[in-house]
Amino acid sequence: MLKSAHFTFQHTTAQMDVERAVAELRFGRPVILKDNKRQLAVLALDCVTPAIYDLFSQAVDDQHRLFLSAPRAARLGVSSGAGIAVPLSGVGFEDASRLSYALDVEPPQEWCQPDQIMASAAELARNALLLPAMIYAEIEPDEPRFGACLRLDADALGQASEARQIFEIIARTQVPLKEIGDAEFVVFRGGLAQRDQIAIVVGKPDTNSPVPVRIHSSCITGDLFGSLKCDCGDQLCNGLAHLKEAGGGVLLYLDQEGRGTGIGSKMRAYGYQHLGIDTIDADAELGFEADHRRYEAAVAMLGLLSISRTVLFTNNPTKISALRAGGIHVEERKPVFGDITAENMNYLRTKMLRADHMLDIETLTRPC
Numbered sequence: 001m002l003k004s005a006h007f008t009f010q011h012t013t014a015q016m017d018v019e020r021a022v023a024e025l026r027f028g029r030p031v032i033l034k035d036n037k038r039q040l041a042v043l044a045l046d047c048v049t050p051a052i053y054d055l056f057s058q059a060v061d062d063q064h065r066l067f068l069s070a071p072r073a074a075r076l077g078v079s080s081g082a083g084i085a086v087p088l089s090g091v092g093f094e095d096a097s098r099l100s101y102a103l104d105v106e107p108p109q110e111w112c113q114p115d116q117i118m119a120s121a122a123e124l125a126r127n128a129l130l131l132p133a134m135i136y137a138e139i140e141p142d143e144p145r146f147g148a149c150l151r152l153d154a155d156a157l158g159q160a161s162e163a164r165q166i167f168e169i170i171a172r173t174q175v176p177l178k179e180i181g182d183a184e185f186v187v188f189r190g191g192l193a194q195r196d197q198i199a200i201v202v203g204k205p206d207t208n209s210p211v212p213v214r215i216h217s218s219c220i221t222g223d224l225f226g227s228l229k230c231d232c233g234d235q236l237c238n239g240l241a242h243l244k245e246a247g248g249g250v251l252l253y254l255d256q257e258g259r260g261t262g263i264g265s266k267m268r269a270y271g272y273q274h275l276g277i278d279t280i281d282a283d284a285e286l287g288f289e290a291d292h293r294r295y296e297a298a299v300a301m302l303g304l305l306s307i308s309r310t311v312l313f314t315n316n317p318t319k320i321s322a323l324r325a326g327g328i329h330v331e332e333r334k335p336v337f338g339d340i341t342a343e344n345m346n347y348l349r350t351k352m353l354r355a356d357h358m359l360d361i362e363t364l365t366r367p368c
């Protein structure tokens with residue numbers, strides 16, 4: 001309960017400021033990112049129209065640059081761990097866009113190391129589920145043309161990160177499921193974006209022993225519509241079935257579509273995959289690392305369910321290390337498979353060979 005005498009709306013938290021900045025970027029508005037030395041006006045290319053692009057370049061006297069992440073730079077043939085900054089003077093919206101995500105683009109003739117603050121800008125784009133391609137320029141503190149824009153301290157991102165682990169249970173109730181019968185849905189609210197996450201409790205797991213747990217990341221195409229391009233739908237059903245067979249357990253259904261890149265980017269990446277590029281390189285063309293998921297929410301959710309010891313159903317070593325890093329004991333790992341089809345074979349093979357997923361190498365590498 002709020003104590004009304006002390007409560008005011010005068011302050012925001014770093015978490016709120018970050019979320020506001022995310023909303024501004026998604027509306028195609030600049031955010032002013034600042035540290036104690038300088039301030040940069042930053043726009044997400046993903047949400048910019050040609051008219052906004054032109055307006056921005058006029059406002060910064062054509063001194064804008066394009067930040068591209070390390071994976072995108074590498075696809076352009078430039079190796080730079082911090083990404084690159086490409087001068088955009090005289091470069092129009094179409095060419096900036098092509099440089100950001102098109103295939104078979106010539107490497108930029110000129111580039112430099114990006115300002116350090118751009119790491120925070122890329123992190124904002126990640127929270128916003130936008131391509132990490134940012135248009136930016138240094139501006140004067142009192143620049144009136146950006147007077148109405150949101151200002152964000154670059155430090156706020158680090159501070160807001162703590163919120164990733166803060167959740168509360170806001171609802172729990174029984175939902176009978178076709179395949180496994182009674183289950184309890186537990187809804188958690190919190191995290192950086194305050195989005196709701198769910199756990200499905202099958203049976204009555206004994207939290208004094210290692211609890212069978214499946215961590216599943218959302219896949220709208222596979223989970224809901226039976227896409228043949230991946231194994232997610234099968235893994236969701238089989239995961240729940242394994243929990244039931246094990247005498248009860250918990251499935252965490254995490255809101256991290258497209259390995260954390262969002263449905264828009266996942267579908268763009270599919271477009272590139274149809275041209276023969278594998279799942280990791282397709283994401284890299286768009287500027288993404290191989291996997292953008294985080295598991296702080298999973299750790300927090302297990303904690304709220306009083307689960308500290310698990311038998312984890314997964315083929316993905318990152319999930320095991322992420323839980324362990326969060327203080328959850330993974331006492332055993334059990335596999336969870338889906339059907340291997342002509343359509344998902346290359347995807348599974350890539351996960352096995354390039355992301356170390358524990359899949360059956362013999363079956364998957366046999367030519368189809």
Ligand SMILES: Nc1nc2c(ncn2[C@@H]2O[C@H](COP(=O)(O)OP(=O)(O)OP(=O)(O)O)[C@@H](O)[C@H]2O)c(=O)[nH]1
Nearest residue numbers: 215216217218219230256257258259279314315316
């Ligand atoms: N970016 C991208 N994401 C994909 C693609 N195919 C599937 N995904 C996403 O990959 C994730 C797969 O999630 P999971 O099945 O939980 O995880 P996993 O990494 O395969 O690990 P385990 O199933 O536990 O072995 C989901 O977020 C999907 O939306 C793809 O081609 N590109």
Ligand SMILES: [Zn+2]
Nearest residue numbers: 219222230232
């Ligand atoms: Zn999938």
